[in-house]
Amino acid sequence: MDDSLVYRQVGTEGTLLATTALNHSLWEYYKRRLTQNPWLIGSIALDAGPVVLAHIGENTLKSGERVNVFSHTDASQQAVLVAVAASTDMSTPMARRNIVAGMALDVPAHKEGGL
Amino acid sequence: MKGYDGVVLTCPISLGYAKQSPHGAAWFIGSVLRELVKAAGIGKQHVDGFAVSSFSLGIDSAIALTQHFDLRPRWIEQANMGGVSGIIALRRAARAVQCDEASIIACIGGDGAAHRSFEATAANFSSWSVDAAFPYGAGGPNAAFSLITQHYMDKFGARRDDFARIALDQRYNANHYAGALLGHKRLTINDYMDARPIAGPLHLFDCVMPCAGGEGFLVMHEDRAKQLDLPYCRILASDELHNSYADDPVQYRSGWIDYMPALYDRAGIGPEDIDLLQTYDDYPVISMMQMEDLGFCKKGDGPQFVQDTDMRFDKSGSAVNKLPHNTCGGQLSCGQAGSAAGYLGITETIRQLTNTAQSNQVLGARHGLISGYGMVNYDRGLCSAAALLSGARACIFVKKCGADLNSLAHIFARARDPLSNAHHSAPNLPRLIYLLLWLYSAAMPVVTYNIPLQNYVANAWMIAWYIGR
Numbered sequence: 001m002d003d004s005l006v007y008r009q010v011g012t013e014g015t016l017l018a019t020t021a022l023n024h025s026l027w028e029y030y031k032r033r034l035t036q037n038p039w040l041i042g043s044i045a046l047d048a049g050p051v052v053l054a055h056i057g058e059n060t061l062k063s064g065e066r067v068n069v070f071s072h073t074d075a076s077q078q079a080v081l082v083a084v085a086a087s088t089d090m091s092t093p094m095a096r097r098n099i100v101a102g103m104a105l106d107v108p109a110h111k112e113g114g115l
Numbered sequence: 116m117k118g119y120d121g122v123v124l125t126c127p128i129s130l131g132y133a134k135q136s137p138h139g140a141a142w143f144i145g146s147v148l149r150e151l152v153k154a155a156g157i158g159k160q161h162v163d164g165f166a167v168s169s170f171s172l173g174i175d176s177a178i179a180l181t182q183h184f185d186l187r188p189r190w191i192e193q194a195n196m197g198g199v200s201g202i203i204a205l206r207r208a209a210r211a212v213q214c215d216e217a218s219i220i221a222c223i224g225g226d227g228a229a230h231r232s233f234e235a236t237a238a239n240f241s242s243w244s245v246d247a248a249f250p251y252g253a254g255g256p257n258a259a260f261s262l263i264t265q266h267y268m269d270k271f272g273a274r275r276d277d278f279a280r281i282a283l284d285q286r287y288n289a290n291h292y293a294g295a296l297l298g299h300k301r302l303t304i305n306d307y308m309d310a311r312p313i314a315g316p317l318h319l320f321d322c323v324m325p326c327a328g329g330e331g332f333l334v335m336h337e338d339r340a341k342q343l344d345l346p347y348c349r350i351l352a353s354d355e356l357h358n359s360y361a362d363d364p365v366q367y368r369s370g371w372i373d374y375m376p377a378l379y380d381r382a383g384i385g386p387e388d389i390d391l392l393q394t395y396d397d398y399p400v401i402s403m404m405q406m407e408d409l410g411f412c413k414k415g416d417g418p419q420f421v422q423d424t425d426m427r428f429d430k431s432g433s434a435v436n437k438l439p440h441n442t443c444g445g446q447l448s449c450g451q452a453g454s455a456a457g458y459l460g461i462t463e464t465i466r467q468l469t470n471t472a473q474s475n476q477v478l479g480a481r482h483g484l485i486s487g488y489g490m491v492n493y494d495r496g497l498c499s500a501a502a503l504l505s506g507a508r509a510c511i512f513v514k515k516c517g518a519d520l521n522s523l524a525h526i527f528a529r530a531r532d533p534l535s536n537a538h539h540s541a542p543n544l545p546r547l548i549y550l551l552l553w554l555y556s557a558a559m560p561v562v563t564y565n566i567p568l569q570n571y572v573a574n575a576w577m578i579a580w581y582i583g584r
Contacts, residue, residue: 017266018265020314020316022258025252026254027254043365
């Protein structure tokens with residue numbers, strides 16, 4: 001117990017603990033995303049210690065696999081975590097942006113006929 | 116840990132379950148209080164202790180409700196811990212009565228269900244949830260429990276049809292409990308397996324239906340309950356432990372493992388003596404986890420245990436082992452009435468052990484185990500609690516012999532068609548059949564449980580009276 005916690009840089013590596021495909025959501029932001037395909041998220045034990053929830057950037061990822069986790073803004077300008085395979089290049093902002101764009105996480109989901 | 120000698124639980128009330136309701140939490144809590152006072156035959160001024168649990172009181176608290184209800188308690192508690200709130204209230208209230216800090220304590224859980232209110236509760240469940248779960252579409256419990264369920268399936272080889280065992284037997288129980296919101300619907304294995312997907316391995320019938328409702332009971336001295344002529348049950352032992360096994364990356368066990376052996380020791384009985392079990396069933400995997408951690412089977416054997424165990428209240432299933440489980444249908448079939456869901460197992464167990472359950476009465480039940488679990492901060496339930504209750508024999512076998520008869524007649528009738536007789540009163544069977552059934556129920560406890568002879572003499576008097584009538 002200490003109140004002198006400081007922010008410090010930690011590694012991005014972790015292990016994927018479990019994944020789930022969301023077929024249902026209470027909120028419009030995700031209801032729209034779920035109209036065509038389920039949305040993948042997972043829990044990851046970061047090597048730095050904490051267990052975090054993150055969007056799964058590649059739908060081939062399986063629990064137990066090593067992953068890299070990075071932070072990016074989504075369509076609502078919220079900073080969110082995205083997990084990709086340890087072998088996937090995410091070293092540059094452009095590489096990370098491309099991954100997020102591939103998931104269509106940076107644009108509002110389209111819904112036929114609007115709200 | 117000191118026992119709970121001389122403290123009893125009585126007057127179980129379950130009230131007003133509805134999918135949506137125009138009434139707020141205060142209405143449900145106040146209505147339960149009214150029914151508690153009515154059931155006990157006392158005045159409101161005699162309730163001098165008040166424990167409340169609710170998610171939807173908003174800016175009000177237990178103390179505000181005292182002015183709403185014109186109560187003057189000298190002891191007050193607010194236990195807003197979801198699935199353990201009932202056991203927490205029970206434990207705190209029992210100690211308060213034991214220490215004479217209050218004489219009659221009303222423990223009440225109640226929540227409303229206004230249109231779209233569950234979205235608000237789920238979106239703001241905890242600060243960690245707001246930051247670490249909601250942005251991923253994981254606001255609300257489904258996503259968190261789908262990860263726990265998937266991990267349990269991967270780790271122990273559980274399959275969906277294992278979880279179905281829990282949901283199906285509970286629905287059967289709910290088909291015989293009038294208060295269950297889904298009790299009018301049968302659930303088959305095909306319904307379960309073909310249900311629409313919700314999140315990962317979770318499908319529709321793995322998920323509880325949020326609803327409105329109230330649950331409550333009274334805690335008082337045993338002498339007071341006798342004086343008021345109330346059927347009651349005793350607390351043999353209880354315990355709680357929170358945020359345990361924090362280092363497990365995904366939850367598959369919780370605090371029960373640490374305290375259940377000592378809890379059984381204090382109670383002087385073991386899992387094999389439990390006549391009915393009420394687990395906190397927000398999802399079937401969590402009930403399975405509790406069965407393991409409470410000592411009914413080894414860790415990881417939960418899937419096999421539920422396949423081998425008939426969990427129906429009337430033991431009518433085909434499995435050899437019998438363990439009536441969530442005998443009113445649990446939340447999966449009654450609905451999850453917010454914090455009241457944490458009280459459901461307690462009120463149901465009091466009904467069962469005082470032989471005042473109606474069509475879903477477990478015959479000859481003496482020991483009931485209640486387990487509480489709850490409060491997902493973002494990835495796991497942090498709370499665990501358990502309470503082991505026993506019926507007061509005198510109440511069961513002498514005073515309530517009429518209820519014995521009634522429930523036996525119900526069993527008789529249900530053998531023909533479980534659902535069609537679910538909410539009907541006993542059929543008008545000939546008196547001779549009643550008498551034979553009653554003789555059986557009166558003799559069994561004497562033989563099996565070594566009930567003192569004077570109780571049996573009292574039973575004989577009852578037989579004489581019944582023939583005379």
